[in-house]
Structure formats: structure tokens, C-alpha cells
Amino acid sequence: MGLAVRKNKAPAPPACQVTDALGFLRGAWALNVIWQLRDQARRFGELRHDLPGISARILSKRLHELESRGLIARRKLDSSPPSAEYELTALGRELLPAIDVFASVGQKLLAAWKETSPA
Amino acid sequence: MGLAVRKNKAPAPPACQVTDALGFLRGAWALNVIWQLRDQARRFGELRHDLPGISARILSKRLHELESRGLIARRKLDSSPPSAEYELTALGRELLPAIDVFASVGQKLLAAWKETSPA
């Protein structure tokens, strides 16, 4: 199981709105993809460049998944070199402030950790 | 690779504050554990009960990891049945509003999805 994915056990545990609702957090890159789309629509290649280390396969998968979940939208461009742009939906944009908080706390965590073990 | 873990490639890609800072998001249950601790300290067994589907092994791992990252703190209780309580640190509490946003957006996503495929 990857992230917040239940296969066939627990019938309907209503105790975790968080788990249930956080399915879109799947994978290590989901939030990053969203984050990269924060200001403008981006093309596949641009995202690939902005996300050092991501493979085309995974980027493709995350893009599709986020699109199917309604967080991002794909716009096809009818240019001679066939292209496409991805942009956040209204719902997707709602996540930005929260991602900001997460990143901020993460920074503090990293900073605190460096103080503890500076070497 | 699980979540935001880079092994030995990409030297130091500074493009993704998000990825770098979101290490604490590891695993499917990290946010849930934090969420369960939102109001009061909880014991191991209580958390296990509050997180239907989580295994003791994973809960233990997440607890240790979140503790080592500084998001939660463990308090040992010197009661006759040896017990321990886990509570959020200040940093951990900072995440609560953000988790709230995530859960909220997730709910809307689920709702929208149900409208699309009601059957």
C-alpha cells in the first residue's frame, strides 16, 4: 500500500477524515507537481525540468492521477509540435496555502535538525 | 523510493523546497497520527484504536519517526501498567490548520467525484 490506500479490509472506518480525504497526496511528487503549477500553467517538459529527479513515467502518472481527481486540468495545445499545458483547478489552488505551511514547518524542522547535528 | 527520499543522485536540487521540506510526510499515516494528537495526548493503544487499519508495527515506526523529526513528543508514564503518551510539539501543532485544509479539499474532491459517478 502506498498512501492512504485501503484495499479490502476495514469496511468503512469513519474515524479518519484525514486518511480518507488525503488520497490525492499519493506519491512523493503530488504536492510538488501542484506546487510547480502554483503561478502558471506548465508543460510536461517544463515540469520535468522543475522537478529534478522525477522520471517521465512518474510525472505522467501523477499528472493523470491529479487530473482524474480534479486538482489539475490538462489543456491541449494545437501547435505544430504537439504540446499540452497543465494548470491547477480551483480546488487545486486551495491547497497552495496549506502546502506553504507544510513547507514552512518542514524548513523549521530541517533547521532544528541541523542545529542538533551541525557536523 | 518511498516519499521524498533521494538516495545518491541529484546532488542538491534547490528547486523543490516542498520536496525537501516534506520528509515528515512519509508514509500513509503520518498526517493521521498528527491529526489524532490534535486535541490531547494519546497512548499507543488509543492511537491504534483511532486509526482503524494501522498495524502496530507501522504505528510504532511512524511514532518514532515523527518523534525524531520533532513533530511529536513521547512522555513516559510511571504507572503500574507501564504506559506512554504522545503529544504534539509546537511545530507539530503548526501543521494542524494545514491538515485541516487538506482534509477539506479532499472532502470536496470526494464529493465531486461522487457526483460524477453516483452509482
Place this chain on the structure above:
DNA sequence: CTGTATCCATGATGATACTG
């Protein structure tokens, strides 16, 4: 350029059994 298909490595998780 925009993706997708295979193959393979690693990590996360669950089940179960076991220790303090």
C-alpha cells in the same frame, strides 16, 4: 516534445508471533 511500456530496486504496509 509528449507521453507510454517494461524491467527492476526499494520502501511502506499488514499479519502474525513474540518480548518486556
Place this chain on the structure above:
DNA sequence: CAGTATCATCATGGATACAG
């Protein structure tokens, strides 16, 4: 009750090759 060890399984992810 609290927590850990082992085992098996599956999803995520990377590399590479390939297709539109």
C-alpha cells in the same frame, strides 16, 4: 498494554527504450 522482529506483498519510483 507497549512495542518489536520476521515474512510476504504491493505500490512507488527510476532507467531505458519506444511510440505519436
